[in-house]
């Protein structure tokens with residue numbers, strides 16, 4: 535595989551220029567563990583190689599938050615070590631895009647799903663999973679990430695065509711910039727569409743609720759010979775751990791996937807601005823209400839209610855809008871709580887995270903019993 539097939543472009547090359555002079559090499563991160571990263575490194579731009587590498591103290595300290603640390607999909611500058619030496623990530627190149635979500639559970643810590651992702655494919659169906667409100671949140675999140683939004687209304691074989699079409703049209707109305715396709719991973723309908731996004735150098739993420747067919751779709755892209763559980767990646771010829779962590783995987787027909795077989799329904803990382811932006815059109819309608827303090831309830835001359843009655847605004851969407859201030863208040867409380875937790879954690883995080891070089895050296899010394907106090 536070549537550097538270009540990995541998604542290298544002029545901007546990355548420009549950002550990398552000062553590091554080339556130091557004898558470092560461009561690399562793209564494909565996997566992360568608690569102690570190190572795996573990357574494709576381009577010592578030879580025509581034939582990238584898989585290596586393990588660790589983070590330098592500088593890159594570690596320069597990151598302002600966990601979300602700023604190198605993540606799967608990121609481009610970095612690597613200094614190759616000699617025999618029995620670590621390969622070290624010396625610099626982190628600016629991201630072209632970044633797809634992230636809220637951490638699972640109660641915290642609102644941002645978690646990067648993939649850096650430099652070009653296309654996010656949201657898989658849903660026209661049955662139980664169909665939920666325009668949730669899809670609005672996906673659209674807001676993908677819009678913020680800088681990636682292109684693609685929706686696959688999957689399991690089309692289970693519903694009449696008109697029903698699938700109606701669901702697709704409803705989603706299309708929510709996000710004119712998104713591509714909405716009807717697919718069936720089972721019969722293969724519409725799969726060529728997914729493949730059409732996966733040109734050389736393009737990175738895609740596949741997300742969606744549990745059971746909508748993500749793995750079934752992804753396995754078809756890998757081709758018959760290579761599935762989640764297989765041992766060897768056909769493209770790189772390298773062995774592959776069967777793991778539940780996210781990985782960047784080159785596909786046999788070109789393009790790459792960042793995926794995770796166990797990825798549960800994405801929990802949205804969101805902020806006040808993203809929330810408000812997703813209702814900008816409703817808010818604009820509110821300016822047309824007769825009274826400036828209109829509560830959009832039974833008030834006379836309410837433009838928003840009129841839009842609901844005229845069928846141009848969905849009633850559920852209005853309800854979400856009316857609850858917006860409550861949601862934002864909830865978010866603020868969560869953020870405050872998170873800051874307190876983060877401060878508490880910062881004191882002991884060095885024990886948990888040994889991804890940077892100095893910590894690792896110390897850890898190895900500790901293991902050998904060479905205590906430094």
Ligand SMILES: Nc1nc2c(ncn2[C@@H]2O[C@H](COP(=O)(O)OP(=O)(O)OP(=O)(O)O)[C@@H](O)[C@H]2O)c(=O)[nH]1
Pocket residue numbers: 688689690691692717718719720721742743744745746747748749750751795796797798
């Ligand atoms: N009828 C029909 N069934 C499908 C289709 N796609 C997937 N399935 C079935 O739906 C079930 C769930 O599919 P998965 O691919 O495991 O779904 P997933 O989204 O990866 O689920 P998680 O791994 O839990 O996130 C399996 O039994 C699939 O065979 C489809 O297009 N039509």
Ligand SMILES: [Zn+2]
Pocket residue numbers: 820823824828829830831833835836837838839
């Ligand atoms: Zn009103």
